[in-house]
Amino acid sequence: MCVEFSYTHCQSCGMPLEDQSLLGTEIGGECSTDYCLYCYEAGEFKQPHVTFQEMVDMCVSYLQKDGVAAEEARHLLTSFLPSLKRWRKGGMLEPVIIEKEAFQIMGITARTSNADELTAQTKNSNTMVCVL
Numbered sequence: 001m002c003v004e005f006s007y008t009h010c011q012s013c014g015m016p017l018e019d020q021s022l023l024g025t026e027i028g029g030e031c032s033t034d035y036c037l038y039c040y041e042a043g044e045f046k047q048p049h050v051t052f053q054e055m056v057d058m059c060v061s062y063l064q065k066d067g068v069a070a071e072e073a074r075h076l077l078t079s080f081l082p083s084l085k086r087w088r089k090g091g092m093l094e095p096v097i098i099e100k101e102a103f104q105i106m107g108i109t110a111r112t113s114n115a116d117e118l119t120a121q122t123k124n125s126n127t128m129v130c131v132l
């Protein structure tokens with residue numbers, strides 16, 4: 001069934017998609033190639049109105065469970081998440097502060113200006129806040 005996925009991280013929360021069992025589902029039941037099962041189900045975001053800041057807060061708590069210090073987790077996420085499809089925005093591509101080190105840590109070497117998902121979800125861009 002679900003044999004290919006196009007990203008190595010969920011394009012909403014940044015979770016590594018190491019296994020296809022972690023993939024979300026589309027309306028027809030096929031696997032999402034972009035998002036994890038915690039973010040996306042049956043073709044819709046589970047939390048369609050979550051803001052960037054709320055997503056960071058959620059992910060910080062997950063990373064903390066993995067033993068990452070809260071401060072470090074927040075630092076990474078506020079740098080990494082804006083590069084993901086859900087949070088990437090045409091027109092306002094520059095998160096306020098980009099820490100080069102964080103990008104290297106997360107394996108990100110370049111950001112794209114690909115504005116292929118200018119949907120209603122992009123309205124969340126107005127709530128993007130950098131807390132660094």
Ligand SMILES: [Zn+2]
Nearest residue numbers: 010013036039
């Ligand atoms: Zn996710």
